[in-house]
Amino acid sequence: MEKDLKEYITPPILLILFLLVLSLVIVMPVLNMILLGAILSFCIRPINRRLQTKIKYSSISISLSIILVVIPLILLLIYMAMVIGGFVSENIISNPALSQESLNATFSELSSAIPPQYLSSISSSLNTAFNEIGNFIVNGVVSLVSEIPSLSLEIFILVCSVFYFTRDGDKLFNFIKDFVPDNTINFFDNTVKSVKNVLKSIFYGHFLTSLIIGIVAAIGYSLLGYPYGIFLGILTGIFQLIPVFGPWPIYWALAIIDFIHGDYMGAVLVLLFGFGLSLSDMYIRPALSSHYAEIHPLILLIGFLTGPLVYGLTGFILCPLLLGITYAVLDSYRNELKNKKETS
Incomplete structure (x- = not known):
């Protein structure tokens, strides 16, 4: 074992490792x-x-x-x-002062439906939360x-x-491939194919679906007369990315606001429009991603929710993709081990 380590840990290898670590420190920010x-x-x-x-x-x-x-x-x-x-x-x-006034006016409209003994505590909590x-x-x-x-x-x-990366990606791929041992070249090729498949699944099944839903939502909210219709459409597209959520938080929030302000027809219309958005997702997503790998929703949910905590705003896009790539590599390695067991 000691002899094998000495064969691999040579001065050139140590120098390369040192330079790689140093380079990683430089590009880390x-x-x-x-x-x-x-x-x-x-x-x-x-x-x-x-x-x-x-x-x-x-x-x-x-x-x-x-x-x-x-x-x-x-x-x-x-x-x-x-x-x-x-x-x-x-x-x-x-x-x-105007913002506080609006909050008080909204609370006054809701106070008729709240038991009197809870009014003061709820009002205090709302004011604190608003501030x-x-x-x-x-x-x-x-x-x-x-x-x-x-x-x-x-x-x-x-x-x-x-x-x-777009211009020289093939050169980088061939450069990395030159370091892959001959006995693992098949695993490397299969892993690359799996990663491509997973990325296509995420791009087409989630990002493209969210783009379509967001555009439709922006047009719909604008036609229904809501201010910041484009902004609401963007938020709808972002929520559409996240498994479990989808577009419903936005249209339900708008419906509740319309209901509070007495615009019952507006509340009904935005709910009907929102249900249409949710149903369209059931058809758009499978049509775009059915040919690619299926990613477990929990992987994407963790990536979307924890990504901003790790990498800030870019983490919302980057971390789900990195988790998807990790899943693809592990799945490729699992298949490699499975094939070896079957052939042995």
């Missing part, structure tokens, strides 16, 4: 953007292949692909930040503004990572 760029490049490559049939220069086709996929995502985040910032500025920071939510939003907006320089750097690294 932006590792999430590099990984996200690598995964997004997988999504962009099919678009780039189609553009390359009409555009001679690969750099131009890749740039157009990034404009079609990555830039809209960035603009979406900027739009959401602007809407939230504008709402906070208009309703909480500029006129806190805490307002402070949290204000602090979040201030923190976001202070982090604009670092966010700009991360976005720049993300765009560059997507570009170079």
Whole structure:
């Protein structure tokens, strides 16, 4: 055993390990953007292949692909930040008394249905919760503004990572494959196929479905007369990504608000529209992802909910994909062991 270790732990290997660890320390602050760029490049490559049939220069086709996929995502985040910032500025920071007045008016409408002995405690709890939510939003907006320089750097690294992974991804794959021993080359190829299958399942079955549901929701909420219809559609698409949730939290919240304000017809209409969104998911998702691997909902649920805690906002996209890749690698290794047992 000691002799085998000496054969593998040679000065070149030690030097390579040292440099790899040092390189990891250097890129650690932006590792999430590099990984996200690598995964997004997988999504962009099919678009780039189609553009390359009409555009001679690969750099131009890749740039157009990034404009079609990555830039809209960035603009979406900027739009959401602007809407939230504008709402906070208009309703909480500029006129806190008006916000308190609106809360009291809403509570007065609900007070007729609440037993008198609970009114004071519920009113106090609502006021405290409202103030805490307002402070949290204000602090979040201030923190976001202070982090604009670092966010700009991360976005720049993300765009560059997507570009170079899309252009040189095949070279990187062949470079890594050269280090794979001959006796494990089949496992490596099968693992790569499994990872591609899982990523396609997540992209088509979840992200694309959420995009479609979000667009339909934005159009529907705008036609129903709700302010911030596009913003509500984006929130619906985000909730659609998360297993168990779906679009129902948004349309139920709108229906409850309409009911409180006496707009019973509006409440009924938004519920009917929301039920239509939920039912459409049952048809859209299987139609888009039935040809690819099925991912257990718990894996994606954990990824979507805990991702922002690990990597911030990018973790919402990155962590479900990383967990899906981990599942694909483990499943490929399980099949490899199973085949070895059957042949032995």
